[in-house]
Every structure is written in structure tokens, then in C-alpha cells.
Amino acid sequence: MQTNTSAPAEPPEATLASFFRLLGQPVRIHILLAIGRREVCVCHLEAVLGQRQAAISQHLMQLREAGLVVSERSGRHIYYRLSQPKWIDLMISAAAFFGETDWIAQALSLDPVPGCCCPECSATPICPRISETDPVREGTENKST
Amino acid sequence: MQTNTSAPAEPPEATLASFFRLLGQPVRIHILLAIGRREVCVCHLEAVLGQRQAAISQHLMQLREAGLVVSERSGRHIYYRLSQPKWIDLMISAAAFFGETDWIAQALSLDPVPGCCCPECSATPICPRISETDPVREGTENKST
DNA sequence: GTAGTACATTCGTCGCTACGAATATGTCGT
DNA sequence: ACGACATATTCGTAGCGACGAATGTACTAC
Known part of the structure; x- marks a missing residue:
């Protein structure tokens, strides 16, 4: 399932x-x-983007079918990563044509997100679902609405 | 969109x-x-792309409003050119990510087109409208299917 | 087994957009 | 002036795509 499996007649x-x-x-x-x-x-993307799970999943499906991302299951979670890091480079160079790349660096450096349940975000005490078992914090992270 | 005075609200x-x-x-x-x-x-683009004039013009309007192309009238013709040549570079580098750039070089090297009436294409004897002094075209409206 | 979680998939709808048709505008030749 | 031409613009429509709702699937915990 590489990037060139689809429609060579195109x-x-x-x-x-x-x-x-x-x-x-x-x-x-943004994804x-x-x-x-x-x-x-x-769930991480869901928290970052503020969109419904189904919408995220549909976008991920398209990105997956286009070969831009690959997924791998790990327990209950399914982790996504870029099939090749060059997609980031392309976006950076495209954004550079507009003279704006700072926001990309910011988006890339986004770290643990409140509302995400994955182990990476649970490394911080902001993830409520993980901290169910370890109630260091009880919902002190209601930051918006 | 020139990314300047007005509209950074986006x-x-x-x-x-x-x-x-x-x-x-x-x-x-392709345009x-x-x-x-x-x-x-x-009319050159019309001949190259094989699309109706209105459709071409609409696409050109979008590209113009986005600041990708600029137009300049010269007599009855309106000539379009890229606002900056780097758009070509971007497409080449993007296409390079797929390993295919030959078709771009071919498209770029496209020269006089049969069916175009502009002076550049009329340098060759294939443009019928220029040769309207030579009335070979009677009812040659080839909306042929 | 059942229940719950994380995610995928299907379906319906609404909005956007590309294109064709018709019309308007600007230019040249007469 | 007029007509022909090159292009722009407007309008209507059909198709596609994004999202929400509902449902299905895979996994874990009990």
C-alpha cells in the first residue's frame, strides 16, 4: 500500500x-x-482539532488512502504517523512562499493536549481519563466552555 | 490574495x-x-486545455484573485502570466515527491497551438482565425463530439 | 459471557464549486 | 456610427465533498 498503488491510468x-x-x-x-x-x-487529534471523531476519522481515511499517513494499532488505540516526513517539508516550503512558517513550527511543537487519553498525553497530569486510576488531579483542567 | 494590507483575519x-x-x-x-x-x-489556453472560454476565464479569475497570475491587455487580447515564477518551482518540487516531473517539462515546453489566435501562435500557419483573410473557415464551428 | 472504550464505516444532508449558457464589456476595423 | 472579436461576468445546475448521526468492529476489563 504505497503511494502509487492507485490509478496509474490517471x-x-x-x-x-x-x-x-x-x-x-x-x-x-492541521491533522x-x-x-x-x-x-x-x-483522540489526540480529536482534542487538538476540536472536531468530532467521525470527521477526524474520515479525514484520516482519505490521508491513509492517499498514502500520506499510516496507522498502527496498539491496544485500544490506533496510532497515526506520516508515511514520510517530507510531507512536512513540502508544507513548510509552500508556507514559506507566503512568508509565514512560524505557525507551522508552533503546530509541530504542540505537545500533550488536555482532553486526550493516549499514553503520551497521559504522561502529564492533564488527561482526565488516564488519571482516573491515578487521581492526582480531579478535573482541574476545564479550560474552555 | 496578496497576504498584505487587508485580510489577515484568516x-x-x-x-x-x-x-x-x-x-x-x-x-x-494545466493552466x-x-x-x-x-x-x-x-484563446491559447482555450486551445490547449480544450475547455470552453467561460470555464477558462473563471479559473483565471480565481487564480487572479489569489494573486497567482496577473493579466495585461494588449489590443483585443489579454495576456496572462504568473505573478511569480516560483509557483512553477513549487509544482515541480511537489511533483518530484511523486517521482514524476517529465510531464511538467513537457507541459512547459508546449509551443504554438492549433486553434489559438494570438500572435505567438499565429507565427505558425496553423491558426485559422488569423488566416480569416484566407476564408477556409465557413461553418467550421467544430463543436464536434 | 457483558460492558465499555477507541476507532471505522455507512448514510443523509447541506454547502461549495466547476461547468455550460447567456449576457455584458472593452477593443478594433469599417 | 456599426459589427466582429476577445474576454469577463452572471446565473443556473449538477456533482462532489465535509460533516453529523447512527451503526459496526476490534480490543480490554470485568
């Missing part, structure tokens, strides 16, 4: 356009940046 | 996504490549 400009169309949605750009150079679970 | 990822969405259409990629590093008129 003209190359259509292939390139499909790729650009994938990136033509802010939420998918790719939130994944960044590490592995994140869906 | 988050940067939306700006980038808008740019990618513009390139997410094969016909617009940009057909323009390439020179100036072409609309």
Missing part, C-alpha cells in the same frame, strides 16, 4: 491535483501538522 | 489550504503550466 496532473486537493482543507493540514514527526492517536 | 492554515485548493484542480494546474514562464492569451 494523468499525472490529476495525481498532483488530487494531492493538492487533499491539502486544500485546513483541518487536514498532518498535529501528527508531525511522531505518532498520535485519534 | 488563520494561516486556511490561507495555505486555499492555496492548495486552487492547485487541487487538474485544469488549473499554470501552459502559462509557464511566458505570456499567453485566453
Whole structure:
């Protein structure tokens, strides 16, 4: 399932356009940046993007079918990572054409997210679901609405 | 969109996504490549892309409003060129991620087109409208299927 | 086994967009 | 002036895509 398994009958400009169309949605750009150079679970993206699980999952499906991301199950969680780190580079260089790259660095450096349940976010005491077993904090992290 | 005086209310990822969405259409990629590093008129693009004039014009309007192309009238013709040649570079580098760049070089090297009426294409004897002094065209409206 | 969690998938709907048709605008030639 | 031409613009429509709701699937804990 690499990047070239689909539609070799497609003209190359259509292939390139499909790729650009994938990136033509802010939420998918955000997903790719939130994944960044590490592995994140869906609930992590859900917390970062503030979108419903189904929507996230649908975007991930498209990115997966396009070969931009790969997924791997680990217990109850499914971790996503970029199939190749060069997608980040492409977005950085594209953003550089507009003179703005700081926000990308910020998005890439996003770390543990309140509301996420994955072990990586649970390393901090802000994740309520993990801290059920270890109630160091009781819901002190209601930051918005 | 010139990313300047007015309209930074948009988050940067939306700006980038808008740019990618513009390139997410094969016909617009084709337009940009057909323009390439020179100036072409609309009838040229019409002949190259095989699309109706209105459709071409609408795509050009979007590319113009996004600041990717600029237009300049010269007599009855309006010539379009890329606002900056780096858009070509971006597409080449993006295509390189897929390992295919030959078709871009081919599209860029496209020269006079049969069916185009602009002076550049009329340098060759294949343009019928220029040869209207030589009335070979009677009812040659080839909306042939 | 059942219940609960994390995620995927299907379906329906709404909004956006690409295209065709028609019309308007600007330019040249007469 | 007028008509022909090149292009822009408006409008209507059809198709696609994004999202929500509901449901299905895989895994864990009990």
C-alpha cells in the first residue's frame, strides 16, 4: 500500500491535483501538522482539532488512502504517523512562499493536549481519563466552555 | 490574495489550504503550466486545455484573485502570466515527491497551438482565425463530439 | 459471557464549486 | 456610427465533498 498503488491510468496532473486537493482543507493540514514527526492517536487529534471523531476519522481515511499517513494499532488505540516526513517539508516550503512558517513550527511543537487519553498525553497530569486510576488531579483542567 | 494590507483575519492554515485548493484542480494546474514562464492569451489556453472560454476565464479569475497570475491587455487580447515564477518551482518540487516531473517539462515546453489566435501562435500557419483573410473557415464551428 | 472504550464505516444532508449558457464589456476595423 | 472579436461576468445546475448521526468492529476489563 504505497503511494502509487492507485490509478496509474490517471494523468499525472490529476495525481498532483488530487494531492493538492487533499491539502486544500485546513483541518487536514492541521491533522498532518498535529501528527508531525511522531505518532498520535485519534483522540489526540480529536482534542487538538476540536472536531468530532467521525470527521477526524474520515479525514484520516482519505490521508491513509492517499498514502500520506499510516496507522498502527496498539491496544485500544490506533496510532497515526506520516508515511514520510517530507510531507512536512513540502508544507513548510509552500508556507514559506507566503512568508509565514512560524505557525507551522508552533503546530509541530504542540505537545500533550488536555482532553486526550493516549499514553503520551497521559504522561502529564492533564488527561482526565488516564488519571482516573491515578487521581492526582480531579478535573482541574476545564479550560474552555 | 496578496497576504498584505487587508485580510489577515484568516488563520494561516486556511490561507495555505486555499492555496492548495486552487492547485487541487487538474485544469488549473494545466493552466499554470501552459502559462509557464511566458505570456499567453485566453484563446491559447482555450486551445490547449480544450475547455470552453467561460470555464477558462473563471479559473483565471480565481487564480487572479489569489494573486497567482496577473493579466495585461494588449489590443483585443489579454495576456496572462504568473505573478511569480516560483509557483512553477513549487509544482515541480511537489511533483518530484511523486517521482514524476517529465510531464511538467513537457507541459512547459508546449509551443504554438492549433486553434489559438494570438500572435505567438499565429507565427505558425496553423491558426485559422488569423488566416480569416484566407476564408477556409465557413461553418467550421467544430463543436464536434 | 457483558460492558465499555477507541476507532471505522455507512448514510443523509447541506454547502461549495466547476461547468455550460447567456449576457455584458472593452477593443478594433469599417 | 456599426459589427466582429476577445474576454469577463452572471446565473443556473449538477456533482462532489465535509460533516453529523447512527451503526459496526476490534480490543480490554470485568
